[in-house]
Amino acid sequence: MASFSTAIKRVTPPTKCHPLVSFSTASQPPPSDDAVVSTAASILKHHRSKSRWTELRSLFPTGFHPSQFSKITLQLRNNPRLALSFFQFTLTHSLCDHSLHSYSTIIHTLSRARLKSQTLILMQSALIRFPDNLPSCPPKLFEVLVKTYRTCDSAPFVFDLLIEACLQSKRIDQSVEIVRMLGSQGLYPTISTCNSLIRSVSKSRGCYAGYDMYREVFGFKGQSGSGSGNGGKVAVPNAHTFNVLMLAFFRDGLMGNVEEVWGEMGRVNCEPNSYSYSVLMAAYCENGRMEEALRVWEEMGDKGLKHDVAAYNTIIGGFCKSGEVGRAEGFFREMGLRGVESSCVTFEHLIIGYCEIGDVGSALLLYEDMCRRGFRPEGLTIDVVIRGLCEKKRIFEALELVRVATKKRDIILKEESYECLIKGLCQERKMEEALMLQAEMVGKGYLPNSAIYESFVDGYMKQGNVELAGKLRKEMLENEKPLESN
Structure with missing residues (x-):
């Protein structure tokens, strides 16, 4: 990459390559x-679209050299979809042993036309087809691009x-x-x-590594130049940038750092959006x-944000x-009055909240509404909800809820829920029902533990x-011995 600067600023004439084309008459050069x-x-x-491919295969049965493909593609750059069809045609019929150079030509052509998804597919294909010996360096594709x-162009x-x-x-x-x-060359x-x-x-290296990357990309401490994109100007961080940083710190449980990033957003005069306020x-x-x-x-409301x-x-x-x-219920009612559609998360917060306070x-009313x-x-x-119902001795309501949830909604219960239900059934002396549930529990991969044994013993x-x-008590003690020896 020593010649990076000159390569990006000067046209490099394409080299001539020997053609692979052969006409039907052997005497012709x-x-x-x-x-x-x-x-x-x-x-x-x-x-016409139906005849062009047949004509190409007839005239060029041995196909094209990668350099020839690149030159043809350059003549099609104002019709990028046709250029892509030509590329796919050469792949389908093995008419070109493509090089990084020919891949780069079609990639430039598609990118120039802002055909993002098609360009990404070709790039990923090139990255796989032409692997790099040094994965910590820019890929070979970058150098050729x-x-x-x-x-x-x-x-x-x-x-x-x-x-x-x-x-x-x-x-x-x-x-x-x-x-x-790119940054070293002003791009x-x-x-x-x-x-x-x-x-x-x-995500891959942690929130602090992400923050260091932010400092590097935008200039130390967020002091970046003017501009809004590439082409010689440093991008300026926006609300989404800071949302990414705050969310990373939040997920790692570093709430103080979330506040620090919020403060930095103010220092660079970046206006927060609704999501920014939600993360804070x-x-x-x-x-x-x-x-x-x-x-x-x-x-948030004072700023005019919904x-x-x-x-x-x-x-x-x-x-x-x-x-x-x-107070949470008050905000829930306000949502309805303001026409804000509640989500599954809204109901789950309230359902769990009511269960935690014993209501x-x-x-259950919210669960049914949900x-x-x-x-x-x-x-x-x-x-x-199951735990809450079991604590209130409403075992059969809990069982009915489980039956509907597992059959209609494919819910998989945790081991603790099975324990609560089996314990409740045993307390009600419904041993057959408890045994059936315990068999279902084993079928889900949960082995009986001491709490399950104690429930049946009682x-x-x-x-x-x-x-x-x-x-059962003897069986429980025998099953516990191997665990103790481990």
Whole structure:
């Protein structure tokens, strides 16, 4: 990559290569590159779609050299979809042993036309077909794209797509190196690409690595130049950039860092959006700082930002977690009055909140309303409701809920839920039902533990079946011995 700067700024004349074309008459000399290119391009441009491919195969049965393909493609660059069809035609009929150079030509052509999805597919194909010996360096494809950049009359967008292709292929190191190489020559990715890079680094290496990447991409401490994309100007971080950083710190449980990023957003004069406020509120709610969460809620409204479903879910979840379910219910009613559609998460927050304070009746009403609206409850929500019903000695209601949830909604219960139900049935001396449920539990891969054995022992003792209770107690002790020796 020593010649990177000159390659990106100067046209490199394409080299001549020997054609692979052979005409039907053996006495005729092979046509020149120019003749092959001119003839093939003319057929592609001017023949009907059904006849052009037959004509190409007839005239060029041995196909095209990669350099010939590149020259033909350059003549088709104003018709990128036709160029892509030509590329696919050569692959389907094995008419070209494509090189990185020919791949780069079609990639530039498609990228120039902003055919993003097609370009990404070809890039990922090239990355697989031409592997790199040094995965921590920019891929070979990048070097060739640089060399062919001016010849193909390309645009910096092609490098954004290459970074994205590397990120999708989990080539984080190569994505970072591409950004660094571009930056060294005064080319910078778009803000969207920068944000994708920071997100990927955060997920794969942790929130601090993501923050370091942010500092590197936008300049230390977020002090970046003016501009909104590539083409010689450093991208300026936007609200989405800071949302990515705050969310990364939030997921790692570093709520103080969320506040720090929020403060940095203000220092670079970046206006937060609704999601930004929701993440900050979530950080306060997670630490039980509900008054500060409410302050953020009010500030959001003062800024003229709409409280969307994410914001409502955040504040409702915070109050439910702190045990103030009544206040959460107030925000839930407000959602309906303001025409904000509730989500599955809204109901789950409230259902779990009511169960935690022992109001299983209200939780069941919300659960039924949730199911009527077509939401599929998570297994955790079902488990909480089951536990709440069992604590209230409403075992058969819990069993009916389980029956519907497992058959109609494919919910898989946790081991703790089975324990609660079996314990409740044994306390009610419903031993046959408990045994059936225990068989179902084993079928789901849960082995009987000491709590299950104790429940059955207690149940048989209440029935007066001392002999069976004794056998179960002996079996329980025998099963525990191997565990103790381990």
